[in-house]
Amino acid sequence: MSKKLTKRSEDYSKWYNELVVKADLAESSAVRGCMVIKPYGFAIWEKMQAQLDKMFKETGHENAYFPLFVPKSLFEAEEKNAEGFAKECAVVTHYRLQNDPDKEGKLRVDPEAKLEEELVVRPTSEAIIWNTYKGWIQSYRDLPLLINQWANVVRWEMRTRLFLRTAEFLWQEGHTAHATREEALKEAELMQSVYADFAENYMAMPVIKGTKSESERFAGADETYTIEALMQDGKALQAGTSHFLGQNFANAFDVKFTTREGKQEYVWATSWGVSTRLIGGLIMTHSDDFGLVLPPKLAPIQVVIVPIYKGEEQLEKITDKIKPMIESLKQEGISIKFDDRDTLRPGAKFAEYELKGVPIRIAIGNRDIENNTLEIARRDTLEKETISGEDVVFKVKTLLEQIQSNLLDKAKSYRDNYLTEVKDFEEFKEVIGNKGGFVLAHWDGTEETENKIKEITKATIRCIPNNGKIEEGICVYSGKPSKRKVLFAKAY
Amino acid sequence: MSKKLTKRSEDYSKWYNELVVKADLAESSAVRGCMVIKPYGFAIWEKMQAQLDKMFKETGHENAYFPLFVPKSLFEAEEKNAEGFAKECAVVTHYRLQNDPDKEGKLRVDPEAKLEEELVVRPTSEAIIWNTYKGWIQSYRDLPLLINQWANVVRWEMRTRLFLRTAEFLWQEGHTAHATREEALKEAELMQSVYADFAENYMAMPVIKGTKSESERFAGADETYTIEALMQDGKALQAGTSHFLGQNFANAFDVKFTTREGKQEYVWATSWGVSTRLIGGLIMTHSDDFGLVLPPKLAPIQVVIVPIYKGEEQLEKITDKIKPMIESLKQEGISIKFDDRDTLRPGAKFAEYELKGVPIRIAIGNRDIENNTLEIARRDTLEKETISGEDVVFKVKTLLEQIQSNLLDKAKSYRDNYLTEVKDFEEFKEVIGNKGGFVLAHWDGTEETENKIKEITKATIRCIPNNGKIEEGICVYSGKPSKRKVLFAKAY
Numbered sequence: 001m002s003k004k005l006t007k008r009s010e011d012y013s014k015w016y017n018e019l020v021v022k023a024d025l026a027e028s029s030a031v032r033g034c035m036v037i038k039p040y041g042f043a044i045w046e047k048m049q050a051q052l053d054k055m056f057k058e059t060g061h062e063n064a065y066f067p068l069f070v071p072k073s074l075f076e077a078e079e080k081n082a083e084g085f086a087k088e089c090a091v092v093t094h095y096r097l098q099n100d101p102d103k104e105g106k107l108r109v110d111p112e113a114k115l116e117e118e119l120v121v122r123p124t125s126e127a128i129i130w131n132t133y134k135g136w137i138q139s140y141r142d143l144p145l146l147i148n149q150w151a152n153v154v155r156w157e158m159r160t161r162l163f164l165r166t167a168e169f170l171w172q173e174g175h176t177a178h179a180t181r182e183e184a185l186k187e188a189e190l191m192q193s194v195y196a197d198f199a200e201n202y203m204a205m206p207v208i209k210g211t212k213s214e215s216e217r218f219a220g221a222d223e224t225y226t227i228e229a230l231m232q233d234g235k236a237l238q239a240g241t242s243h244f245l246g247q248n249f250a251n252a253f254d255v256k257f258t259t260r261e262g263k264q265e266y267v268w269a270t271s272w273g274v275s276t277r278l279i280g281g282l283i284m285t286h287s288d289d290f291g292l293v294l295p296p297k298l299a300p301i302q303v304v305i306v307p308i309y310k311g312e313e314q315l316e317k318i319t320d321k322i323k324p325m326i327e328s329l330k331q332e333g334i335s336i337k338f339d340d341r342d343t344l345r346p347g348a349k350f351a352e353y354e355l356k357g358v359p360i361r362i363a364i365g366n367r368d369i370e371n372n373t374l375e376i377a378r379r380d381t382l383e384k385e386t387i388s389g390e391d392v393v394f395k396v397k398t399l400l401e402q403i404q405s406n407l408l409d410k411a412k413s414y415r416d417n418y419l420t421e422v423k424d425f426e427e428f429k430e431v432i433g434n435k436g437g438f439v440l441a442h443w444d445g446t447e448e449t450e451n452k453i454k455e456i457t458k459a460t461i462r463c464i465p466n467n468g469k470i471e472e473g474i475c476v477y478s479g480k481p482s483k484r485k486v487l488f489a490k491a492y
Numbered sequence: 493m494s495k496k497l498t499k500r501s502e503d504y505s506k507w508y509n510e511l512v513v514k515a516d517l518a519e520s521s522a523v524r525g526c527m528v529i530k531p532y533g534f535a536i537w538e539k540m541q542a543q544l545d546k547m548f549k550e551t552g553h554e555n556a557y558f559p560l561f562v563p564k565s566l567f568e569a570e571e572k573n574a575e576g577f578a579k580e581c582a583v584v585t586h587y588r589l590q591n592d593p594d595k596e597g598k599l600r601v602d603p604e605a606k607l608e609e610e611l612v613v614r615p616t617s618e619a620i621i622w623n624t625y626k627g628w629i630q631s632y633r634d635l636p637l638l639i640n641q642w643a644n645v646v647r648w649e650m651r652t653r654l655f656l657r658t659a660e661f662l663w664q665e666g667h668t669a670h671a672t673r674e675e676a677l678k679e680a681e682l683m684q685s686v687y688a689d690f691a692e693n694y695m696a697m698p699v700i701k702g703t704k705s706e707s708e709r710f711a712g713a714d715e716t717y718t719i720e721a722l723m724q725d726g727k728a729l730q731a732g733t734s735h736f737l738g739q740n741f742a743n744a745f746d747v748k749f750t751t752r753e754g755k756q757e758y759v760w761a762t763s764w765g766v767s768t769r770l771i772g773g774l775i776m777t778h779s780d781d782f783g784l785v786l787p788p789k790l791a792p793i794q795v796v797i798v799p800i801y802k803g804e805e806q807l808e809k810i811t812d813k814i815k816p817m818i819e820s821l822k823q824e825g826i827s828i829k830f831d832d833r834d835t836l837r838p839g840a841k842f843a844e845y846e847l848k849g850v851p852i853r854i855a856i857g858n859r860d861i862e863n864n865t866l867e868i869a870r871r872d873t874l875e876k877e878t879i880s881g882e883d884v885v886f887k888v889k890t891l892l893e894q895i896q897s898n899l900l901d902k903a904k905s906y907r908d909n910y911l912t913e914v915k916d917f918e919e920f921k922e923v924i925g926n927k928g929g930f931v932l933a934h935w936d937g938t939e940e941t942e943n944k945i946k947e948i949t950k951a952t953i954r955c956i957p958n959n960g961k962i963e964e965g966i967c968v969y970s971g972k973p974s975k976r977k978v979l980f981a982k983a984y
Contacts, residue, residue, distance in 0.1 A: 027624075027627075029558070029559045029620070029624065030559075030563055030566055030620065030623050030624075031559040031561045031562070031563060031611065031620070034559035034560070034561060035559075036556070036557070036558050036559065036624050037556055037557040038556055039554035039555065039556045039639065042554070042555050042556045042557055043554070043555070045557075046555065062531035062534070062535070063531065063534050063535070063538065064528070064529055064530055064531045064534045065528070065529040065534055065537075065662065066521070066528050067521045067522075067523040067526035067527070067528065067660055068526070068613075068644055068646065068660050069523045069526060069582075069660070070523070071522055071523060072589070072599060074522055075589075075599070076597070076598055076599045079597060082589075082599060086588070086589040086590065086591075086599055087588055087589070087590075088587070088588070089587070089588060089589050090561075090584045090586075090587055090611070091584060091585065091586040091587070091588075091589065091601050092582045092583060092584050092585075092613065093583065093584075093585045093586065093601065094582075094583040094585065095580070095581070095582055095583070095648040096578070096579055096580070096581060096583075096648065097564070097567075097574075097578040097579070097581050097583065097612070098578065098579075099578075105568070105571060106568055107564060107567070107568045107574060107578055109583050109585065109610055118601055119523065119582070120589070121560075121584065121613075128521070128522065128523070131522050132519075132521065132522075132528050135519075141835060147531065151644075152560055152643075152644065154560065156587040156588065168559055168560050168561070170557065343633060
């Protein structure tokens, strides 16, 4: 496969698919809709996990692990949730294979080993977790229960795309239990802001916080808080959701607690999750026609050093010069790769690290040794400059910060340019159809209008923004009264 | 449930089951054979993971992620491996549920949504991974490939026990590819020593390194390296295995590479894994009739501080006194819990932390404030002493080291006492039947003898020790010639 990418302007979707594969992030597997996350892609996920896990723990959560399987009878207990996921469930029906009597050396499912009750491979874990919480919660003293799980889940999607929508994906799912409605609401909102903080300050991906319309809510939730990001092709990406589940699961699994006053009450719940889908968002927020662009805080390799040399002797000189610099940079917690492979020419290495989005590239040749200089290039702007060897630590540290904030600024200004307030439906259609991006428009609050708009424009309500103004207006589609503008977009 | 544990001498197995539940480590779930790992148990697993992951990366490995499911046709490609796991495979046959027309509000498997090819939930990932490696390996330049995966796997075991044997468990599985037989063998041995290092220096669990007899080998391996530990009831626990897979999977999945000389050759393979079973081993190596005993290096809470007070005013005084100490201890990287709950009396707290195996307990009361003293108690020996407040950091650091090494020494001396060399089969039966533990005995090397011994005594060959003497001898059972003693035991 050629290293050259399709241009974004030619075919954004093709560009994305090629980039994911060529930058060694992930690839399709032999299992329909399931991906293999390759080491470089997984290293990004590890960085994300480490930071999110820290943020969850700082907000009082602990990790635990619940079974992969959900017995069908538990799965169906919360009816809305079950209905929402029933159509995409992988189901285990048997627990044994045997030699196929008709085919030498082949196996078949042993018909004698049929399960009495089928097991659903978890598409989400509310059911199995709330069935467990029933045993853990008796009194107000057992609350709140603040638990997170890192896990794989399976949703049998018909149309899949690497990272964005796969049959199996990795995620974290928080599941908390509270004594009061207010506390649960506060928790759901808190986790929305933790996600927004992570998206903006680590992924350098600006997001709009809001709540979902009823039809876009998580199945089984009373309210879904979301963070919505805008991709370079003008489509929105739902990047993380946090659900206020009311007492729905407590009801379904009969989880009550004794209050301080000795009364029996149902427990209040939240759940919240982000997944490997974030990697898709990261790619589509920053990358360009040369390849991946990674924010320094999530880059597995922050700095790559490429020696430009002819023969062993020159390489040795360069290595001697560069070693103490590498040490000083490592001591600052910077992750560095020194690429002295002799099987690839410097130009090919430059292209490889551009493709892989390494934030800073340092090149050092024979003349640099004489002059005590280095060439330093930043991936985001592709600018190069020659610096003195003494300045390297300071320069690298400064540049990493600059790249991180530049990426956020760039993404913010793009997002702001593609957030259009419209007055009527003609303008709505025009913007969604041509310019793309987010559209802020008055909506009458009915599912009917929401569906009509979707039918005509393919745009959905991404969220009702948290900080939206309350104002009198009329719905762009129906002309009926509306109290505030909501955010529409075509979405992934 | 009473907090009091069954004594080990009364019923070791009951003691274990009670301890796991009462110390809040894990519990059975609604899914047959699957466990819920509770936050305290999971925190131990996180500590294990962090250390192992560090050791894997230091030895050049990277993490990646492969699909949960293995299509049946891939699963059966390596016949020995498939045969070994076929009897315990959970199989996904359908991808959708639908409303049950006969039962209002219930779901059933949609008969229209039958998969063309069944999917096995991975019991281990050689098949799916080697099918993927086929695309990654063309030339010697692509080798070695050193990859690890942290994942859940499912083996449909009929008799399950929390941590030790569950239908779903968490583990890591390394899968490496090499250009030569020698390099692959070296890798398999290296990972055996990494596991042994982790077991001894972090878990404080001494292990014997060796290789498995042919009948005890991993299905599909040419050699299995193992580490074997001895539990307090005289039974052995296989704590980690590392397999030299020869070219078996390369053959099955047709994975060849071009050598430096331009020839086509099959790739050599290893795989290696440890699982949440290690937590079972940790428990059964150190714990006592009062509860869990944790080595400091893996304890989620290393020091608990319990204030002894009457009324708010006394608590405030103690808190003021203790706060700077907590800060100094935290700065040393020590994990601390200050338990000032007013819902539990100090005695109950003491019992709780004994049950949970917290290595050091500090108690501080009103009189201690006056005298500038603290009471410090160690969990391993249950010894208490009163120390001066100034000495706390030094004392805690020293004690943590002492506890860690004392636990290893104790476990080693137990293991050495229960490692018996026997000369004939009478003695063999006597030791296995009464004393228990490891038995070193000559064996003629045949599977027939191995099976007979197992039939009569329930002891299996745990390993052929790495450092075993080569000497002329006669098999304890058959009287045939033998070249070295091997290690027998009853095992988990």
